[in-house]
Amino acid sequence: SYELTQPPSASVSPGQTASITCSGDKLEDKYVCWYQQKPGQSPVLVIYQDSRRPSGIPERFSGSNSGNTATLTISGTQAMDEADYYCQAWDSTVVFGGGTKLTVL
Amino acid sequence: QLQLQESGPGLVKPSETLSLTCTVSGGSITIGSYHWGWIRQPPGKGLEWIGTIYYSGSTYYTPSLKSRVSISVDTSKKQFSLKLSSVTAADTAVYYCARQIVGTTPLYFDYWGQGTLVTVSS
Numbered sequence: 001s002y003e004l005t006q007p008p009s010a011s012v013s014p015g016q017t018a019s020i021t022c023s024g025d026k027l028e029d030k031y032v033c034w035y036q037q038k039p040g041q042s043p044v045l046v047i048y049q050d051s052r053r054p055s056g057i058p059e060r061f062s063g064s065n066s067g068n069t070a071t072l073t074i075s076g077t078q079a080m081d082e083a084d085y086y087c088q089a090w091d092s093t094v095v096f097g098g099g100t101k102l103t104v105l
Numbered sequence: 106q107l108q109l110q111e112s113g114p115g116l117v118k119p120s121e122t123l124s125l126t127c128t129v130s131g132g133s134i135t136i137g138s139y140h141w142g143w144i145r146q147p148p149g150k151g152l153e154w155i156g157t158i159y160y161s162g163s164t165y166y167t168p169s170l171k172s173r174v175s176i177s178v179d180t181s182k183k184q185f186s187l188k189l190s191s192v193t194a195a196d197t198a199v200y201y202c203a204r205q206i207v208g209t210t211p212l213y214f215d216y217w218g219q220g221t222l223v224t225v226s227s
Contacts, residue, residue: 001168033213035152042201042217043152049212086152090210093167094142094154 002091004098011103018074020100022087025068030089032070034063037084037099046085047072079104107132109202109218117196117225123189127202127218134183135160140205141185142214143176145198153198157205158185192225199223 005023012018022032032050035043045054047063050070060075070089074081082104087097113125127141134141142157156166158176166174170189178185189196199222203214 031208031210031212035214037152042220043214044217045213045215048206048215054215088152088213090212093165094157094205094211096144096152096154099151 001093002089002095004087004089004095006085006087006097006100008098009101009103011105012074012077014079014104015076018077018081018102018104020072020074020085020102022070022072022097023068024070024089024091024095027068027070027089028066030065030091032063032065032087032089034061034072035086035088036081037086038082043086074102077104107204107216109204109216111200111202111218111221113221113223115222115224117192117223118227119193119225120191123187123192123196123223123225125187125200125202125221125223127185127187129183129185129204134178134185135180138207140207140211141178142203142205143187144201144203144214144217145196146201146220147195147198155187155189155200157211194225197223197225 034047037043050065051063062073086099108130140157143155158164173190175188199220201220202218204216206212
């Protein structure tokens with residue numbers, strides 16, 4: 001079965017750029033999306049189809065997908081961006097990455 | 106604004122069947138580019154896709170749960186439902202329903218319900 005691998009944790013200082021990776025075999029051949037989940041809340045879609053941003057998502061969120069790795073980038077990270085982030089793709093089934101806990105400190 | 110709301114028992118006994126319903130409001134359940142899915146999240150763990158249904162009734166499930174899962178849809182009530190049989194403590198989780206956007210393949214979930222915690226315990 002297909003797997004998506006994310007680092008369990010990442011940290012960033014306020015105002016700096018955070019990058020969260022998601023790895024999978026030939027991932028560039030698939031569309032990747034990213035969800036943000038804060039404690040006690042439902043996931044929120046922040047990037048879809050590799051790099052598109054839904055309405056209402058700040059411009060500081062961006063995405064890319066090349067080779068075996070997709071990356072979620074948060075520029076000018078704010079304290080409110082501290083959350084768990086999950087990547088997701090389709091490979092005959094819906095596949096989620098294990099999630100990355102982003103700490104802003 | 107589309108809204109999804111899960112409903113069902115919060116406590117299920119081991120070996121019994123978990124049953125949840127998702128009610129969709131503020132939009133149509135029968136538009137062709139949408140599928141409707143169930144995702145769960147055990148306490149302190151990540152997201153796990155359970156399965157998805159199209160308004161016509163076509164379904165697809167995650168292989169690890171396929172033998173125990175059934176998802177159905179009632180378009181007249183704008184609801185879709187999840188049944189998971191022979192539950193164990195490992196099925197304790199927050200269960201989410203969500204709308205899935207579909208292109209040439211299923212893509213992403215753009216609207217999610219608030220989630221409902223189901224605990225499996227005697």
